[in-house]
Amino acid sequence: MTSGNDELGAQILRKAQGLFAEHGVEAVSMHQVAKAAGVGQGTLYRRYPSKSNLCMSIMQSKIDGFIDEVSAYLAAHAEAPALERLSGIMTKQILFCHADVAWMKELFRSGKLKDMKVNPFELPPFVFMVGAIRQLLEEAAAKGELLSVDPAFTASLIAASLSPELLVHFDDKGYTGEQIAAHYVRSFIAPLFPARPS
Numbered sequence: 001m002t003s004g005n006d007e008l009g010a011q012i013l014r015k016a017q018g019l020f021a022e023h024g025v026e027a028v029s030m031h032q033v034a035k036a037a038g039v040g041q042g043t044l045y046r047r048y049p050s051k052s053n054l055c056m057s058i059m060q061s062k063i064d065g066f067i068d069e070v071s072a073y074l075a076a077h078a079e080a081p082a083l084e085r086l087s088g089i090m091t092k093q094i095l096f097c098h099a100d101v102a103w104m105k106e107l108f109r110s111g112k113l114k115d116m117k118v119n120p121f122e123l124p125p126f127v128f129m130v131g132a133i134r135q136l137l138e139e140a141a142a143k144g145e146l147l148s149v150d151p152a153f154t155a156s157l158i159a160a161s162l163s164p165e166l167l168v169h170f171d172d173k174g175y176t177g178e179q180i181a182a183h184y185v186r187s188f189i190a191p192l193f194p195a196r197p198s
Helices: 002-023 030-037 041-047 051-076 082-099 101-110 124-142 151-161 164-172 177-192
Strands: none
Touching: 002 030, 002 041, 002 051, 030 041, 030 051, 051 082, 051 124, 082 101, 082 124, 082 164, 082 177, 101 164, 124 151, 151 177, 164 177
């Protein structure tokens, strides 16, 4: 029964995101979402009491997949240098967000993100990224590969520096996801790891 419920929830989110992407968040009613997903409005509202809640659920579904991807990357590259792994996960975060830049623009235009009233620094994706970054910085510091910085403070700073608004701004300026990631790593990650004397 649970898997059926999960499947229904995933179907609702897929249909809602498709409608939002095609017509814009404001132009789509909850009635249209229910009809597209093949569910009654009562079922939809029990799961998602508002359009803001529906938008947040779509984002959460994507974020869960991203966290799984980063965890798998770190496990598969456990022997790689900390700089390589940190550059890798930050590149993944940028590409993940940039892939949905049109969706983020639509959310900003609709004002739905402001309706959510959440502290972004307490959300699971931020907490997860801070933990992963801090672990890599502490590892590098223990090996003498890191500038003299506080890993906990620096991890929070790095994780907070990639706001969706900033990525939308760079996209508007014509940067690709790959270009944003390359510039970001070169500007903010690589300088934390000074070249070791040969």
